[in-house]
Amino acid sequence: MNIGDRVRLLHGNEEGVITKISNAGRIEIEIEDGFRIPAMKNEVVVISASERQYFGDGIKEEKPTSFSSKSNDLDQNDGVYLAYLPINDKDHSIYLVNPSARNYLMMVSEVYGDNSRTLVSGELSSKGSKKIGEKSISDFEDWPTLLCQFFPIHQKIEKTQPSFERRIKFKATSFFKSKGKAPVLDKNGYIFKLSENTKDIDVKQLNEELKKDSAVEITTKFPKPEKSIDLHIEKLTKDFQFLSNNEMLKLQMDTFERNLNYAIAHGMDEITFIHGIGNGVLKKEIHKYLSQLGNIKYFQDTQKNRFGYGATLVRIS
Structure with missing residues (x-):
């Protein structure tokens, strides 16, 4: 069972495509109207496999669309x-x-x-x-x-x-x-x-x-950020318990990008982003973003004994 497989719920009429699989045996299914519903792996069956098992080769499989190489087509x-x-x-x-x-x-x-x-x-x-x-x-x-x-x-x-x-x-x-x-x-x-x-x-x-x-003359003044920006979600919003994981990550990345741009605009030499340890997703996204910029001298994990948790120091060129 993989992401992209089309499945049917064993105890319902819903059909859809797997969009997420967790290690705990839970999956997420996107059904036809665009809604996503959670389920356990043992609560669904892959449609193509089950149809062939019960109905044999009489089921028509959808063939991939192919494109002709003829120049007059x-x-x-x-x-x-x-x-x-x-x-x-x-x-x-x-x-x-x-x-x-x-x-x-x-x-x-x-x-x-x-x-x-x-x-x-x-x-x-x-x-x-x-x-x-x-x-x-x-x-x-x-x-x-x-x-x-x-x-x-x-x-x-x-x-x-x-x-x-x-x-x-x-x-x-x-x-x-x-x-x-x-x-x-x-x-x-x-x-x-x-x-x-x-x-x-x-x-x-x-x-x-x-x-x-x-x-138009640019007159907008950007605020100068602090030398250390805490990206823990509870520091960014009081309503974090109502946000999905994707929404929380987006808010954290938007805050990171905005403060990095402010630091560059103010000519700061360095800025530190405190992202925590957690599952490492936020750190990975920050490092991926920084690796694509040309005006960054380097970035590195900063001392954990200083902050008590994961942080990244960014040196600006």
Whole structure:
């Protein structure tokens, strides 16, 4: 029984996809309407296995969608795709794939509320692909929203094609149904067409906003943070008992990023974040974030006898 398996409750009518498995034998299931319900492993059965056991080979299996490589097949060689291709049973490489005859300027970002992080930008060539990262299925429920933006390149005088963007926040019930063969790469995985259900980008309005922003003098003053920031959830909110684990982690990371930016803006040499020991998830996320920044000299675990619990010292360049 793995994340992504479709299961049915033994003592109910609900069906859904496993999104989380704990060591205590508990699982989390996302049912068709998007709600997630808890259950024990022994309370569910994997649908595909049980159907074959009781009904034999008469059950039709859903075959993966495949994409033809014929150049004259416009429906299957048009548009831009997002492909999650397995590295092993948990980890997947993420690719942008362009089987169309047009080149695009593109940018893909992860969105965290009002913040974002650019994963890749540049030109996506016709009949080409570009790797944008890797993700683990075991962290599926924590995957951030993806913002994918595309600007068609017109290499000759022709009718102007609209730029478009697509925001994607996957649901387990739809993600694990999307098995197929990626065009161009010709590999099996989870495939999504990005050039469907898109929102057009108003380039003129975008240029006007950029000009407006560049003409405005920045007068906002950021508060100077303390040298040590305590990220224990009880220090950040009184209502932590009403938050899910994901919501608590998001609040802690938002506080960390905000105070780090304030420290950089004020020219501080160093700042310490007290994250505790716990299960190590918050520390791991902080270290992952810091490792991707270019204006950090180094970061390290600071002395535990000083704080009494886990903390990370950040040296700012």
